Amino acid sequence: MIRAQGLTKRYGDFTAVDSIDFAVRRGESFGLLGPNGAGKSTTMRMIAATTRRSSGELEILGKDPNRSGPEIRAHLGVVPQEGNLDTELTCAENLYIYGRYFGLARGYLKLKVEELLAFAQLEEKRDVKVDELSGGMKRRLTIARALVNEPEVLLLDEPTTGLDPQARHILWDRLFRLREQGVTLVTTTHFMDEAEQLCERLMVMDRGRIMAEGSPQQLIREHSTREVLELRFGSQRNAEVAAAIADVGSYQEALPDRILVYAEDGEQALREILSRGFDPLTSLVRRSSLEDVFLRLTGRTLVDE
Amino acid sequence: MRIDDVAAIAGKDLRAAWTRKGIRYGLGIFPLLSAFSLPFVVRLVIHQRPDVAPAVVEDLLRSFLFFFMIAVSSLPTAIASYALIGEKVERSLEPLLATPISVGSVLLGKMIAAVLPTLIAVWVASSVFMLLANREAASLLHQSYFPRAETWILLLALMPAAALLTVNIDILISARVADVRSAQQIAGLVVLPVSGIYVAAQLGSVQLDSAVLWIMTAAVLALDAITLWAATRVFDREEILIRWG
Ligand SMILES: Nc1ncnc2c1ncn2[C@@H]1O[C@H](COP(=O)(O)OP(=O)(O)O)[C@@H](O)[C@H]1O
Numbered sequence: 065m066i067r068a069q070g071l072t073k074r075y076g077d078f079t080a081v082d083s084i085d086f087a088v089r090r091g092e093s094f095g096l097l098g099p100n101g102a103g104k105s106t107t108m109r110m111i112a113a114t115t116r117r118s119s120g121e122l123e124i125l126g127k128d129p130n131r132s133g134p135e136i137r138a139h140l141g142v143v144p145q146e147g148n149l150d151t152e153l154t155c156a157e158n159l160y161i162y163g164r165y166f167g168l169a170r171g172y173l174k175l176k177v178e179e180l181l182a183f184a185q186l187e188e189k190r191d192v193k194v195d196e197l198s199g200g201m202k203r204r205l206t207i208a209r210a211l212v213n214e215p216e217v218l219l220l221d222e223p224t225t226g227l228d229p230q231a232r233h234i235l236w237d238r239l240f241r242l243r244e245q246g247v248t249l250v251t252t253t254h255f256m257d258e259a260e261q262l263c264e265r266l267m268v269m270d271r272g273r274i275m276a277e278g279s280p281q282q283l284i285r286e287h288s289t290r291e292v293l294e295l296r297f298g299s300q301r302n303a304e305v306a307a308a309i310a311d312v313g314s315y316q317e318a319l320p321d322r323i324l325v326y327a328e329d330g331e332q333a334l335r336e337i338l339s340r341g342f343d344p345l346t347s348l349v350r351r352s353s354l355e356d357v358f359l360r361l362t363g364r365t366l367v368d369e
Numbered sequence: 370m371r372i373d374d375v376a377a378i379a380g381k382d383l384r385a386a387w388t389r390k391g392i393r394y395g396l397g398i399f400p401l402l403s404a405f406s407l408p409f410v411v412r413l414v415i416h417q418r419p420d421v422a423p424a425v426v427e428d429l430l431r432s433f434l435f436f437f438m439i440a441v442s443s444l445p446t447a448i449a450s451y452a453l454i455g456e457k458v459e460r461s462l463e464p465l466l467a468t469p470i471s472v473g474s475v476l477l478g479k480m481i482a483a484v485l486p487t488l489i490a491v492w493v494a495s496s497v498f499m500l501l502a503n504r505e506a507a508s509l510l511h512q513s514y515f516p517r518a519e520t521w522i523l524l525l526a527l528m529p530a531a532a533l534l535t536v537n538i539d540i541l542i543s544a545r546v547a548d549v550r551s552a553q554q555i556a557g558l559v560v561l562p563v564s565g566i567y568v569a570a571q572l573g574s575v576q577l578d579s580a581v582l583w584i585m586t587a588a589v590l591a592l593d594a595i596t597l598w599a600a601t602r603v604f605d606r607e608e609i610l611i612r613w614g
C-alpha cells in the first residue's frame with residue numbers, strides 16, 4: 065500500500081524527517097509512535113500527498129505522489145492533527161461539502177452523509193453547527209469526513225490528543241470497526257496506550273529517525289524486560305540510591321522523580337533492594353510498556369512530564 | 370481545474386459567508402444606504418438652488434455613481450478575509466488540500482465567492498440609485514440621465530476589475546497576516562485611491578467620461594494581472610502548508 069525508502073523532508077537547514085524506510089501492507093493497522101517534534105505529522109503529510117518530499121522514494125497505492133497527487137488523494141482519507149472542520153457549517157453540511165470536493169455525486173452523498181453520521185454517532189447533531197460540538201464529537205466528525213470517499217487508507221494524525229478518557233474509548237471503538245471492515249489504518253500518536261490499542265505494527269520515531277519497528281509485543285520483548293520496578297526515594301535521594309543499586313536487574317533508568325529498575329522478575333529485584341537496607345517511599349511492580357521501549361531507545365520519556 | 374470543484378468551493382464559502390451577520394449587513398446596508406441617500410442629496414441641491422446649471426447636476430450624478438466603486442473595493446475583503454485568514458487560523462485549508470481538488474480551483478472558487486456577492490449587491494444598489502436619481506433630476510434635465518455609455522463601462526468593466534484586484538490583494542495579505550481584523554485594516558487601504566478619485570471627481574479635477582473610465586479599467590486590469598500572478602504563487606499547496614501554519 066505504502067512504501068518509503070530514504071524518505072526525507074527538510075525545512076531549510078532543518079531535517080524534520082531523516083531518510084526513513086517503511087512499508088505498510090493492505091488491511092494492516094500501522095502506527096508511528098514518537099514525542100512531539102519527532103516528524104510524525106510531516107511524514108503523514110508526505111503520505112497524504114500534500115507535502116512534497118525533499119528526497120528519497122515514496123510510493124502510495126502503487127503511485128508516486130509527486131506525479132499522481134490527485135489520483136492518490138482520491139483514495140485516501142486524512143484526519144489531520146488539528147480539528148479543522150468548517151465551524152460555521154452544520155455536521156451534515158461539513159460531510160456533504162467535503163464529499164463534493166471529491167467530485168462525488170449529490171445523490172450518492174445524500175445517503176452517504178446519513179451513513180457517516182450514524183457511524184460517528186452524531187445523528188442527533190445532524191443540523192447542529194460544529195461550533196457547538198464537544199471535542200470528542202468533532203474528532204468523530206473529522207474521521208467521518210475522511211471516510212466520505214470510501215478511502216483504501218485512512219491516515220490519522222494524533223486522533224485522540226486532547227480528548228478525555230471516555231471520548232478516547234468511543235473513538236477507538238469506531239476505529240476498531242473500520243479495521244474490521246478492512247480499511248488500512250496509519251495512525252500517529254505520542255500515547256503508548258493508544259499505540260498498543262490501535263496498532264498491529266509500530267514504528268518508533270524520534271528526531272526524524274526510526275528508532276525501532278515491530279509489533280508492540282515484539283518491541284517490548286526486544287527493547288525492554290518483562291517487568292519494571294518503579295521506586296521513589298524523594299527527589300534528593302534518587303540519584304544517590306540509583307548509583308548504589310546499579311547492579312540490580314538488567315538495567316536502570318534514573319528519572320528526576322523516580323528510579324526504574326528493569327528486571328524479568330520485579331518482586332525479586334525489590335526484595336534485593338530492600339535487603340540492602342534501602343526503604344523506598346513507594347514501590348510498584350508493573351509490566352513493561354512501549355514507554356519503556358522509548359525510554360530505552362532514546363533516554364527520554366514520550367510525554368513531557 | 371474543474372468547474373464542479375470551483376463551484377463546490379465557491380458554494381461553500383458563500384454559504385459560510387452568509388451565516389455571518391456582519392457580512393450580510395455589510396453587503397446590504399452600505400450599498401442600499403448609498404442608493405437611497407445619494408438621490409436625496411440631488412433633490413436637496415435642486416430644491417435649494419432651482420437656478421443650478423444642469424451641467425453641475427450631471428457632474429454630481431456622474432460622480433455619485435462612481436461612489437459605488439468604494440463599495441466594490443471594500444466589500445470583497447469582508448468575505449475574503451474570512452475565507453482565507455479565517456480558514457488559515459482554523460487550519461481548515463489543510464483538509465481541503467488533502468482532496469483531489471487542484472489549488473487553482475480552490476483559489477478561483479474563493480475569488481468568485483468574494484467577487485460575485487459584491488458585484489450583485491453593488492449592481493442592484495446602483496440600479497436603484499440610477500432609477501431614483503433619474504426621477505429627482507427629471508425636473509431639471511427633462512430626460513433620464515442614466516444609463517449612459519460610461520455607466521456600462523463603470524458597471525461591467527471597471528467594477529469587476531476592481532473587485533478582482535481587491536481579492537487578489539486580500540490573498541497576498543492573507544499569506545502574511547494571521548488575524549482577520551488586521552487583514553481587513555490593511556486591505557481597507559485599497560479604498561484610499563478609489564476615494565481619492567471620487568473626491569477629485571466631485572471637485573471637478575477629474576472628468577469621469579468614457580475615455581477616463583477605459584484608462585482606469587486598463588490600469589486596474591494590468592494590476593489584476595500582476596497581483597493574480599503573485600497570488601497564485603503564494604497560494605500553492607506546499608506554500609500554504611509550510612508557511613501559512
Ligand atoms: N513548516 C515547517 N517549517 C519548519 N519546520 C517545521 C515545519 N513543520 C514542522 N517543522 C519541524 O519539524 C519537526 C517535526 O515536526 P512534526 O512533523 O510536526 O512533528 P510531530 O508531528 O511528530 O510532532 C519539528 O521540529 C517542527 O518544528
Ligand SMILES: [Mg+2]
Pocket residue numbers: 101104105106145221222
Ligand atoms: Mg504532529
